[in-house]
Amino acid sequence: MTTPRTLRARLERRAHRWWYERARPPWPLRPLAAVYGRLSSGRLGRPSGRPPVPVIVIGNLTAGGSGKTPVVEALVRDLAEAGHAVAVISRGYGGRPPKHPHRVETGDRASVAGDEALAVHRATGVPTWIDPDRRAALDAAVAAGAEVVVSDDGLQHRALPRSFEICVIDGRRGFGNGALLPAGPLREPLSRLASVDAILVKAPQRAAIPVDGESFTLRPTGIRSCADRSELGSFGQTIDAVAGIADPAGFFESLRTAGFELRRHRLADHAPIDPDWLAALPGPVVMTTKDAARLDRMVRDDLYVATVRAELPDALLGRVRAHVREFGA
Numbered sequence: 001m002t003t004p005r006t007l008r009a010r011l012e013r014r015a016h017r018w019w020y021e022r023a024r025p026p027w028p029l030r031p032l033a034a035v036y037g038r039l040s041s042g043r044l045g046r047p048s049g050r051p052p053v054p055v056i057v058i059g060n061l062t063a064g065g066s067g068k069t070p071v072v073e074a075l076v077r078d079l080a081e082a083g084h085a086v087a088v089i090s091r092g093y094g095g096r097p098p099k100h101p102h103r104v105e106t107g108d109r110a111s112v113a114g115d116e117a118l119a120v121h122r123a124t125g126v127p128t129w130i131d132p133d134r135r136a137a138l139d140a141a142v143a144a145g146a147e148v149v150v151s152d153d154g155l156q157h158r159a160l161p162r163s164f165e166i167c168v169i170d171g172r173r174g175f176g177n178g179a180l181l182p183a184g185p186l187r188e189p190l191s192r193l194a195s196v197d198a199i200l201v202k203a204p205q206r207a208a209i210p211v212d213g214e215s216f217t218l219r220p221t222g223i224r225s226c227a228d229r230s231e232l233g234s235f236g237q238t239i240d241a242v243a244g245i246a247d248p249a250g251f252f253e254s255l256r257t258a259g260f261e262l263r264r265h266r267l268a269d270h271a272p273i274d275p276d277w278l279a280a281l282p283g284p285v286v287m288t289t290k291d292a293a294r295l296d297r298m299v300r301d302d303l304y305v306a307t308v309r310a311e312l313p314d315a316l317l318g319r320v321r322a323h324v325r326e327f328g329a
Contacts, residue, residue: 019177062185073120101139113130129144219311
């Protein structure tokens with residue numbers, strides 16, 4: 001039986017095949033990409049406004065994930081350890097808080113705060129504000145005492161002033177066929193890369209990328225039980241791998257590399273997870289932190305979360321620290 005959940009997942013997989021597995025997009029989509037380019041040309045590019053505090057935007061040029069959220073978490077930790085009062089702002093995709101801007105609480109549900117913002121807040125503990133209007137989220141963060149603000153995504157949000165931009169590229173998929181939406185994955189032309197302050201490429205790099213960037217890795221930090229934090233043994237064990245993220249293939253590949261045999265379950269990005277469906281899987285079940293954030297309750301004892309940490313280049317961390325110190329000097 002086809003449900004809205006499975007239909008959306010199928011449509012996403014088909015779009016990704018068009019974007020990343022074909023050298024050229026299907027011809028009916030090419031005129032639509034040209035229309036998208038014309039309609040968006042006046043609202044893309046780097047805005048020129050100056051923010052009240054250092055604002056570091058971590059985004060990408062493609063629709064879907066590239067490893068931005070672990071980069072946000074790593075940068076936030078580094079800045080906080082340096083003694084700065086850091087806050088995170090996000091659109092809060094999928095969340096419907098009672099009002100905007102909304103300060104995320106650890107006990108929020110993903111239906112309120114959105115899965116990404118909730119996962120970032122739980123991982124870092126810093127104040128996290130959500131609002132589709134990221135300028136409003138920025139103002140709320142500053143009013144609450146933030147000295148540095150990190151924006152999870154927002155490269156294309158021109159209403160948000162920023163002082164430093166980092167573009168994250170998935171080295172495994174690159175820019176696909178290089179076409180604009182909907183014919184390809186690009187939200188902006190590749191020429192936008194000339195205006196960012198830093199480019200990070202997530203290893204391993206397998207795609208041809210027409211720019212130089214600094215490499216970073218996502219280091220697995222464990223697969224732990226949601227019930228008692230115990231570690232899941234790996235070699236040869238068969239698991240149900242559940243991924244409702246933009247690039248499930250990368251998650252599945254990391255689990256296979258760790259020695260697991262997989263029953264793969266691809267969900268649409270940000271899709272709600274049916275607790276009855278999840279409870280019926282043979283198990284044990286392993287999912288990402290973003291997927292786990294969408295669960296409102298424990299539905300089984302053998303549920304595990306695979307966590308990662310972005311290892312960022314020291315040179316980039318040094319540049320960002322220097323930028324924050326020198327801002328306003």
